[in-house]
Amino acid sequence: MAERPLGIQGIEALYEECRTRVQDGRTADTGRGLPAIVLVGPRGSGKTTTLNWLGYLGSRRPHAYFDFGSAAPRRPHEVAGRLAYGLSHRFPRQTPLVFPRLTLGLFVVAPELSLDATDPERAKKQLRQALRGPQEPNAAGDRVAAVAGLLQDLNLVRIPGVSLLASLIRQPPSMPLRVTRHTGFAWYAGPLAALDALVELNQLSKSEEPADRAAVDRRLCEAFLADLRSEYARRQRDRNCVVLLDNIDAPGGREFLDLLMELRDASGEPDPLLAVAAAANVGRVPAMFATGPAGVRVRAPEQAGHADWVRAIPDPPPNRSWRWYCVQLRGLTAGETAQLGTNIAGRLPEAPLLAHQLTGGHPWSIRQLLTASARLVGRDEPETLLRAVLSSTAPSAEDADEGPLLEEEARQYLLRDLTDDQHRALVECCAAREFDAACDAGLLDRFQLHTRDSLARVVATRLWLTDPVPQDAEARGGRGSGYLERVHPHPLRGSSVLHPWLRLLLLQELAALPDRWDAVHGKLRTWHAHHGHPLEVLYHSLALHRVDDVIEHLARRLVELSDTDIWLYELYTITAAPLRVPVVPEQSATLRLEQLAADLAPRSFAEHTPLTLLVVGLWLASDPRNRLPGANPELNRTINAMLQDLAMRSVPRRIGLMHEAAKYV
Structure with a gap:
């Protein structure tokens, strides 16, 4: 049994809703049809596990899985053939799907079938003879070997070409060869007689011209959809068939789905195929545009639904981007x-x-x-x-x-997709609180041109940018979150930040390079000072161990400000700065606190002892490793005591500081 991922209730509901909207052409009102659902998230967010679970949920109805990241690169018609094989399996109490049009087309374009391009009559004779099937006595043995090979391919191991697939589904037990020939021939017949059209298809398949290759892919993918429509029109079914496509941002993934969406537009008919794909790079998903770093409309699982997708479709749609529906997997609670x-x-x-x-x-x-x-x-x-x-x-x-x-x-x-130069650049960019500031401050100037041009896009489209977490008591081990939002007359911009986990890992890498740590934070401090961002200047001052600068500012502001919440906003905003050595495992944070305050700010520690201990305590508490045990965070007692001390010393008395201290009890 597949493992059920946590936190995917909304995705399950969307999946079942779309599976049950059967597109069999029996009703006049087909609406917008089905979206191509794309599950997106950074590497390691559980996309493959979720696809496997959806496959398990749909395991009693036709479904197929294909991973573009692990299988050898395949052309669209080859992918269609492999999906058709998966969809044609027998399921309990279900009439199996058959693919006569696609089967015939795959047979005709098989690499070993070569027809005489100079003599049309001889070519048709060769095709008729080939369609009679193999006459060798060991044909059954070859078929068994081919089955084993195909199953390996469906499990992401490379096997020989598409001809094996054609030999497997050419004559499944439920579909006599005459049905394949009759239905397939009738469908391929058009301006040309059926045999002439098939000979032409064979000759196109031997061409290396991009236009000819595209024509073959298009025709066979049309056959794939035509077979599905025919099967659902012929026999009523209670669920759409499902294809689960992993890593569509890998080679071949977009090519197949782009063609599928194009054929849906061109036909104007509904088809009973629900495509659920997964991608780590939304830059490879042509979904509807939205403002923001990623540049596409991405929905949370709790927002997702067929009606939500329909409501967002422009009228009239400017392009096919409306057919794609991106749903981002969320983190675990x-x-x-x-x-x-x-x-x-x-x-x-x-x-x-x-x-x-x-x-x-x-x-x-x-x-x-x-x-x-x-x-x-x-x-x-x-x-x-x-x-x-x-x-x-x-x-x-x-x-x-x-x-x-x-x-x-x-x-x-996490950074497997980045070049070495992009990785080194991201290590330096992580020093900035907001990722945009790293780019604007010129931290990328010393890296390669490709890195300067691509890094911001790479980080955004791989969904490593998130909204900032409110800096308040909850972010330091206390109680209460969001209560300081919108209280400051000049708040931070609130633009996207690196995912906190990725940033933590990168900061530790930067801390191993003391010279670069100082240079990067110094450059950011200078840039913010030039642009009039005083809180950011002090943020980077603290990262550079200039604790006295921070204490001087906060001591002055505590006297100047009449609103305690504004002062608290500044306190938490500044003390969110990274520490070069965030944790000393063999020393508890409480024992380290006083020593760190005395070493980094001896003057402030002597003149403003409670404020200095509060600042250094909150600075240490920004790392959860310093807040053990979780039920009674170690630094809470010190933070509570220092806030109460400041409240008693402040003139006028600051009741707001007493309330803040209570959040750390």
Whole structure:
């Protein structure tokens, strides 16, 4: 049984809704037909697992799966043939689908069938003879071998060409050869007699001209859809057939689906085929345009539905982009992460919550962290080991004590599609709070032209940009989220940020290069100062360990401002800055706090002790590894005490600081 992914209820509902809107041509009102549903998300978001689950849900009706990322590159008509083979399987209490038009066409374009292009009559005679079928006594044995090979291809292993497929579905048990010939010949007949049209198709298949190859693909994909329409018109069925297409952003994926959408437009007829695809790169999905970094309209699972797709279609549609419907897989919630971690929650209760907080709910990464955490069960000082979990051996290592580190493997997995130069550039860009600022500040100037031109697009279309998380008590281990939004007269722009998990991994890579850390944060600080962004200047000052600058600003503002919420907004915004060394595993955050304050800001620590400890405490608390145990975050007591101290010392007395302190109880 396939594994049911967590958090896909909306996608399941959309899938079932579209499966049951049977497009059999029996009703006059067919509406807009069916969308090409594309499940999108960054690498590791669970797209393949979701497709497998949808295949399981539809396993009692015709369905087929094809992975463009693992199979050898295939032309559109070859993909159609493989899907037809999957759809033609027998299912309980279901009349199997048959594909006489496609079968005949695949046979005619088989590489080994060569007809005389100089003598039309001889060519037709050769075709008639070939259609009589193989006469060799070992034909049955060849068929068995071909079946084994085809099944390997459907399981993503390369096999020889499409001729094997034609030999398999040429005469399935439920479809006599005469049906293939009669139905197929009748369909191919047009301005030319059927034999003449098939001879011409054979000759086009031998050409290397792009136009001729496209004509073959088009004709056979037309045959594929015509067979499906005919089957549903001939016999009533309660579900559309389903094709599950993984990695359509790989070579061959778009070519097949583009042609399918074009043929739907050209025919004007509904077809009973629901295509559910998956892609990690929305730049390869020609969906409807939307403002934002990705440039296409992407829906959350909770928003998805056939009616939602129909409502968004322009009238009149300017192009075929309306046929594509992108649904983004969401990250796991804390509760869903806890479900995945039930096997270790009783013995290491902090692990699931920490995995969720570090990864922002990224499914693949959560599984890696939970697997790595399970190795720590029963060992001494589990909290110390959890703080060092990213530096533990990756779960893929055969030896638990040797192999790549988890953080290294995660970086390589998540950024597999980037060039080395793009990777190095992204490491520096992660220093900026908002990704746009990294590009605007000129951090890409020292990299290759291709990287400068492509990095922003690559990051956006691979869905590694997200909305910023509100900086407030909840982001530091306290209670309450979003209550400081829109309180500041000059708030941050709120533009897209790198996914927090990816940024964490990249920041650790940048921290290993002290000179580049200082240079990049220094450049960003100068750029923000030039453009009048004081909070961002202090954000990068803190990253550069200029704690005194931050304390001086916040001490002055605490006196100047009459609105405590504005001061709190500035406090949280600045202390969200990254730390070069965010965690010292063998030292708890509470023990590290006072030492760090004294080392980085001795003057402020002496003159403004509570404020300095509050700033450094919130700065450390921005990393969830410093907030163990999760049920009673370690730094909360210090943060609470310092806020209360400031409230008592402030003139006039700041009741808002007392309320804020209560969020850390």
